[in-house]
Amino acid sequence: MTGESATLLSHTEEDVLRVLELLASEAPARSYDELVARARRSGDTPRAERLERARSLALEVSGLFERRSRREAELASLVDAARDLARPGGLDATLRLITRRARLMMNTDLACTVLLDGDTGDAVVSTADGAVSALTVGYRVTGAAVPAGAPGEQPAPFWTADHLGDDPPTPAGALDEVLHAESLHAVLGVPLRADDRHLGHLYVAARGIRHFTPEEVALMCSLADLAAVAIGTARHLEDVHTANTELEESGARVRASLSDALRANSVQDELVQLVLDGAGLDELLARAAAELGGGLAVQGQGGERLAEHGRIPRPDPQELARVRLDAAATGIACPLSDGTWVLPLSVRSEDVGCLLFHPEDATAAPGEQILLSYARTVSLLLVTQRSTAVEGQVRDELLADLTSPEAPPDRVVERAGRFAELHRPHVVVVAHARTGAAELVESWATAYARRHRGMKTVQGDRLVLLLPGEDAAARAREVRAELAGATGAQVTAGSCGPNRGADGVHPAYREAVRCLEALIALGGAGRSAAASELGFLGMLLAEENDVTGFVERTLGPLLDHDAERFGNLVETLQGWFMAAGSPTRAAELLYVHPNTVSRRLERITQLLGRDWQHPDRALELQLALRLRRARTSLDPEPAGPPSP
Numbered sequence: 001m002t003g004e005s006a007t008l009l010s011h012t013e014e015d016v017l018r019v020l021e022l023l024a025s026e027a028p029a030r031s032y033d034e035l036v037a038r039a040r041r042s043g044d045t046p047r048a049e050r051l052e053r054a055r056s057l058a059l060e061v062s063g064l065f066e067r068r069s070r071r072e073a074e075l076a077s078l079v080d081a082a083r084d085l086a087r088p089g090g091l092d093a094t095l096r097l098i099t100r101r102a103r104l105m106m107n108t109d110l111a112c113t114v115l116l117d118g119d120t121g122d123a124v125v126s127t128a129d130g131a132v133s134a135l136t137v138g139y140r141v142t143g144a145a146v147p148a149g150a151p152g153e154q155p156a157p158f159w160t161a162d163h164l165g166d167d168p169p170t171p172a173g174a175l176d177e178v179l180h181a182e183s184l185h186a187v188l189g190v191p192l193r194a195d196d197r198h199l200g201h202l203y204v205a206a207r208g209i210r211h212f213t214p215e216e217v218a219l220m221c222s223l224a225d226l227a228a229v230a231i232g233t234a235r236h237l238e239d240v241h242t243a244n245t246e247l248e249e250s251g252a253r254v255r256a257s258l259s260d261a262l263r264a265n266s267v268q269d270e271l272v273q274l275v276l277d278g279a280g281l282d283e284l285l286a287r288a289a290a291e292l293g294g295g296l297a298v299q300g301q302g303g304e305r306l307a308e309h310g311r312i313p314r315p316d317p318q319e320l321a322r323v324r325l326d327a328a329a330t331g332i333a334c335p336l337s338d339g340t341w342v343l344p345l346s347v348r349s350e351d352v353g354c355l356l357f358h359p360e361d362a363t364a365a366p367g368e369q370i371l372l373s374y375a376r377t378v379s380l381l382l383v384t385q386r387s388t389a390v391e392g393q394v395r396d397e398l399l400a401d402l403t404s405p406e407a408p409p410d411r412v413v414e415r416a417g418r419f420a421e422l423h424r425p426h427v428v429v430v431a432h433a434r435t436g437a438a439e440l441v442e443s444w445a446t447a448y449a450r451r452h453r454g455m456k457t458v459q460g461d462r463l464v465l466l467l468p469g470e471d472a473a474a475r476a477r478e479v480r481a482e483l484a485g486a487t488g489a490q491v492t493a494g495s496c497g498p499n500r501g502a503d504g505v506h507p508a509y510r511e512a513v514r515c516l517e518a519l520i521a522l523g524g525a526g527r528s529a530a531a532s533e534l535g536f537l538g539m540l541l542a543e544e545n546d547v548t549g550f551v552e553r554t555l556g557p558l559l560d561h562d563a564e565r566f567g568n569l570v571e572t573l574q575g576w577f578m579a580a581g582s583p584t585r586a587a588e589l590l591y592v593h594p595n596t597v598s599r600r601l602e603r604i605t606q607l608l609g610r611d612w613q614h615p616d617r618a619l620e621l622q623l624a625l626r627l628r629r630a631r632t633s634l635d636p637e638p639a640g641p642p643s644p
């Protein structure tokens with residue numbers, strides 16, 4: 001090899017190594033230019049040409065590496081975007097993520113998504129990233145101006161380096177107002193497609209003039225494909241969420257309706273029992289107001305107010321008449337303009353009025369089923385009161401006939417015998433209230449008698465009650481306490497009983513009257529007592545002394561026994577008292593054996609009860625025996641068989 005050849009080879013190897021070093025260090029293009037320039041200055045033209053060729057190849061390789069690196073970065077960005085878009089989220093959050101990714105990947109000043117309105121076909125700017133004006137989100141483009149391809153074809157990507165200088169305008173002219181407001185020149189738009197459906201466009205734009213490369217357009221198309229899938233998924237998730245929400249709301253309404261129905265059934269049973277227990281309309285409305293939380297009023301067929309509890313606005317008569325007809329026709333609660341609910345009151349298709357309910361808190365109003373339960377109960381109560389009023393009037397008239405000053409005729413007693421309650425144990429209470437409010441006393445007595453399944457009548461300033469039961473004293477105390485509480489007046493009450501049968505009502509009434517008169521005579525006004533508690537004092541202090549009645553009530557069982565069996569129990573009792581309670585001495589006075597006296601005393605105990613020897617009871621028996629002897633001595637005709 002000659003020296004010239006060796007020198008040439010040495011320079012070539014050196015140049016190759018230098019170019020490779022520059023390529024490995026990713027040197028800029030000017031470094032290659034300097035290498036070529038030194039070769040030209042040395043006058044070695046072939047070397048300079050080789051270096052020029054090497055420079056071109058090195059720059060091509062460097063550009064290839066740069067494009068591959070950029071492609072890798074773009075693919076990595078697409079993978080990151082796909083990962084982010086794969087996370088479930090709402091539509092708004094997905095759109096914001098898409099626009100943010102598009103602006104960063106394309107290194108532009110603004111990115112926005114424009115979605116089509118399925119109803120109108122208009123395009124609406126849904127999200128924007130990098131905007132500096134308010135004229136972006138919500139901007140609407142009419143359907144005629146929305147970019148589209150040929151008929152039957154999907155829109156294609158479009159771009160321009162300088163939209164503001166283009167003439168004629170590009171397809172981005174639909175957003176011309178937004179582009180001018182943001183001073184945007186370069187615009188790239190790609191369609192959003194999912195399952196052959198055009199969803200809208202994804203735009204990026206720069207405020208300077210910029211030529212978009214095919215690689216950038218391809219990258220935007222790839223991002224748009226991912227975005228379209230994410231948008232479809234987000235919409236589907238929102239539809240599912242909306243459907244779930246609607247199902248939950250529907251389930252909540254069903255549960256609330258079921259709860260209202262169950263509660264309404266329970267309330268209905270409670271209210272019916274309340275009516276059966278004798279509760280009045282005022283009591284029912286008070287309970288309803290406390291439970292429902294509002295004011296209530298009951299109107300009759302003619303619009304008259306039958307009862308009211310709580311605050312309730314006075315409705316417009318014309319509106320109320322119209323709404324009441326609607327409520328009666330539909331059978332449901334209908335509202336007035338002031339928030340008051342109108343509920344129909346009817347029984348067997350018969351209109352008996354309406355129930356007005358005004359809730360204190362409209363947001364916490366009770367269910368319609370509960371309201372209708374109260375309406376049905378009020379209807380039942382109105383009809384019951386109407387029938388009860390008629391029945392009560394008949395019963396009151398009957399009790400008035402049975403408690404007349406004179407003993408009632410047989411036909412009245414016979415008619416009264418048809419009432420079953422007179423054949424069960426009952427007591428008679430006669431009360432006197434020191435008040436001038438006779439209507440209040442009668443109103444209270446009507447409700448009390450209906451509640452206790454009894455009868456009542458008013459005789460002047462006295463109230464007469466016939467009530468079921470066996471404890472006359474307890475009934476008298478109860479009547480006195482409740483009537484005094486209702487009227488605020490002093491009440492005195494006397495009672496007698498228990499009795500059975502219609503023929504015993506008049507005697508019991510007379511005894512209760514005597515008990516009342518005895519109480520007043522003893523200074524016991526404002527108190528109560530039963531005839532059995534006063535004993536012979538009731539007979540002595542009464543205005544009319546019923547000696548015969550007292551003797552018969554006290555010695556009746558013994559008198560009946562002696563009359564039926566021609567016995568000597570009354571005579572034995574009298575001898576026993578005369579002997580100071582000594583059976584032996586009594587036997588001597590009666591001229592019988594002591595064992596006979598003992599057997600007769602046992603029979604007396606069976607007829608009079610074991611307490612007949614108690615001092616109070618013994619005193620009554622002795623008084624009755626004395627009165628009987630006196631009456632017998634004055635009567636020309638013996639009242640019974642002569643004593644032996």
